Amino acid sequence: MTRKPRPAPYDGALVVDKPRGRTSHDVVEAARRILGFRQIGHLGTLDPLATGVLVLLLGRATRFAQFYAGRRKRYDCAFRFGFATDTYDADGTPLGPDTNPHLDRNDLERLAAAFTGKLQQTPPPFSAKKIHGRPAHELARKQKPVELKPVEVEVFEFRLLGIDGPLARFAVECATGTYIRSLAHEMGQQLAYGAHLAEIVRTAVGEFTLDHAISLDDFARAAQSGRAAEWIVPLGNLLTELPRVSVLPFVERRVRHGSRFQVALSQVRAGRQEIPEGAPAQLDSGEWKPARVRVFNQQEQLIAIAEAIVPRTYQPVVVLEADA
Helix, strand or coil: CCCCCCCCCCCEEEEEEECCCCCHHHHHHHHHHHHCCCCEEEECCCCCCCEEEEEEEEHHHHHHHHHHCCECEEEEEEEEECCCECCCECCCCECCCCCCCCCCHHHHHHHHHHCCEEEEECCCCCCCCEECCEEHHHHHHCCCCCCCCCEEEEEEEEEEEEEECCEEEEEEEECCCCCHHHHHHHHHHHHCCCEEEEEEEEEEECCEEHHHCECHHHHHHHHHCCCHHHHEEEHHHCCCCCCEEECCHHHHHHHHCCCCEECCHHHEECCCCCCCCCCCCCCECCCCCCCEEEEECCCCCEEEEEEEEECCEEEEEEECCCCC
16 A cells, blocks of 8 residues: 655755755755655746745645746846956956956946846856756866857846945846856956846845845754744745635545635735736736736635636646645
8 A cells, every 4th residue: 555655844944045055956955855745846047146035845835836927036246357258257267367347337238228128138158948858057067169149138227236346236126047157257248348246136036025034044043943944934925916715525525626716806805916026027028928816715824836727617737635
């Protein structure tokens, strides 16, 4: 007889302030050790150089990753002008001598404006982009040619914050898939004296902001003192921009089996539209999304995410296992 796997002890989202020098996978493994279970994933990889918001999904919340794929991101970053590197960031090897240029605010603001909107961007050779099934960084480290095709990305805000010698600081809001390293590299090419990403902090992923993030060390201490749950956003508080419906037990049974169900318009309550302070101007990058609702049972438990088929008729797209 097959033994049913034990449910994860926590379901929800944990916003971690990733330390510099650790990979996103390192953070996931650390959270697994702290919490004692493996059903943990992350939203949006951060390079080892980067710090800031890394959202972990725990337990049943891992099934929600698909709904966060379009979330906009915000960064505070510093570009070091004077030389480029092979990785486009401070962890790479310089590709020439340091020219230590004098930076002109007008030039930087003009270029930042030119890099705002939809644009074609070539990913860095040291990246996870696949070439014939292999990550580009594997080929780059073996000194093999890396030919990556430009892809369309979108930058919503690219604002100069200040200049300190050869270092310029920017605030960037962009769609998923945008490489800030490439923005630095391309800006350096435009100015003819090279540039690379020196520092970067991700301050928001959609509604998840740095103000509500916790360091791994602090979270480990919270878990040891039995306070881990205080830092975990529960299932019912995720995807709150979606409308919600509460269903009766006989409809819940249909939902639990993945069957279509109907709801009256009066049952649908609007989602929460306010944007948290520090979050992007809009949560998502603007692509079309199907009409979805969060489905709750009479015990106020989130049981499914459903998609409209025809008016007032919904099909569950994710059904959550019942609470243990």
